[in-house]
Amino acid sequence: xxxxxxxxxxxxxxxxxxxxxxxxxxxxxxxxxxxxxxxxxxxxxxxxxxxxxxxxxxxxxxxxxxxxxxxxxxxxxxxxxxxxxxxxxxxxxxxxxxxxxxxxxxxxxxxxxxxxxxxxxxxxxxxxxxxxxxxxxxxxxxxxxxxxxxxxxxxxxxxxxxxxxxxxxxxxxxxxxxxxxxxxxxxxxxxxxxx
Amino acid sequence: xxxxxxxxxxxxxxxxxxxxxxxxxxxxxxxxxxxxxxxxxxxxxxxxxxxxxxxxxxxxxxxxxxxxxxxxxxxxxxxxxxxxxxxxxxxxxxxxxxxxxxxxxxxxxxxxxxxxxxxxxxxxxxxxxxxxxxxxxxxxxxx
Numbered sequence: 001x002x003x004x005x006x007x008x009x010x011x012x013x014x015x016x017x018x019x020x021x022x023x024x025x026x027x028x029x030x031x032x033x034x035x036x037x038x039x040x041x042x043x044x045x046x047x048x049x050x051x052x053x054x055x056x057x058x059x060x061x062x063x064x065x066x067x068x069x070x071x072x073x074x075x076x077x078x079x080x081x082x083x084x085x086x087x088x089x090x091x092x093x094x095x096x097x098x099x100x101x102x103x104x105x106x107x108x109x110x111x112x113x114x115x116x117x118x119x120x121x122x123x124x125x126x127x128x129x130x131x132x133x134x135x136x137x138x139x140x141x142x143x144x145x146x147x148x149x150x151x152x153x154x155x156x157x158x159x160x161x162x163x164x165x166x167x168x169x170x171x172x173x174x175x176x177x178x179x180x181x182x183x184x185x186x187x188x189x190x191x192x193x194x195x
Numbered sequence: 196x197x198x199x200x201x202x203x204x205x206x207x208x209x210x211x212x213x214x215x216x217x218x219x220x221x222x223x224x225x226x227x228x229x230x231x232x233x234x235x236x237x238x239x240x241x242x243x244x245x246x247x248x249x250x251x252x253x254x255x256x257x258x259x260x261x262x263x264x265x266x267x268x269x270x271x272x273x274x275x276x277x278x279x280x281x282x283x284x285x286x287x288x289x290x291x292x293x294x295x296x297x298x299x300x301x302x303x304x305x306x307x308x309x310x311x312x313x314x315x316x317x318x319x320x321x322x323x324x325x326x327x328x329x330x331x332x333x334x335x336x337x338x
Contacts, residue, residue, distance in 0.1 A: 013215035101319035
């Protein structure tokens with residue numbers, strides 16, 4: 001006698017692994033959706049020292065020294081309306097942290113690209129959300145770059161963050177079919193049981 | 196003796212959950228259906244882009260391509276990933292690149308409102324870390 005009934009039960013397969021072919025979005029390429037940040041630690045340090053530390057001492061939104069938005073609805077409203085000013089905006093996003101919904105993040109790059117003003121999308125490093133929690137629930141911060149914002153900060157961000165690119169939107173080019181295999185299981189039904 | 200062991204059938208692999216492990220297939224059956232769906236989606240994207248400034252997002256051709264794509268996927272039983280399906284309005288078959296409204300509602304759900312008035316709601320407040328089955332690590336593989 002070798003092994004218990006449980007171990008014997010494990011040796012009999014109840015389900016079978018199957019691979020279902022599925023079509024992926026030809027335009028979604030997560031690696032290129034978010035602009036690359038060249039010097040991530042420097043940018044994060046600048047954001048902390050120039051913005052977050054100052055915001056921590058302020059009681060209400062009226063006291064903010066710059067025009068900035070932290071609520072998702074306010075940010076969307078700002079980006080989708082033409083306000084008549086040509087000031088560029090920076091959108092800082094904690095996209096690598098758990099706790100920020102994926103569906104919400106998927107909307108952001110295209111929203112920024114479609115905005116009437118120039119938007120610099122800046123992804124922040126992992127665990128940046130902890131510093132953002134007091135300011136924004138989902139780790140979003142939109143800053144309008146007018147005269148009140150430090151020029152050095154602006155030049156550093158401009159230098160280190162790549163512009164937003166959507167190659168599939170700017171040029172017509174056929175993308176090859178992205179068929180993936182979805183790993184899942186199905187029950188093994190014996191013929192005698194079926195009858 | 197050694198020869199016998201080589202020619203004999205390999206023992207099926209069963210994991211701890213009683214699942215018979217099978218290697219992924221080398222080829223995908225009915226690839227032409229996927230090519231067709233992909234082509235229709237890209238045609239629709241092109242038409243949407245061409246008519247980006249149209250009044251009230253009037254893109255009849257783009258919508259028709261997506262409608263065909265949806266019908267073909269159902270008839271041929273080919274699956275689309277949620278990342279693809281989330282970009283399509285179920286009611287009017289528009290591409291939701293620039294939705295009419297995008298907001299987090301009072302109950303904490305993300306609402307994507309299409310030009311036709313249809314709303315896609317994602318309950319992000321319930322579980323912020325929610326991932327669909329295909330988004331979870333290891334479930335989706337490249338053939």
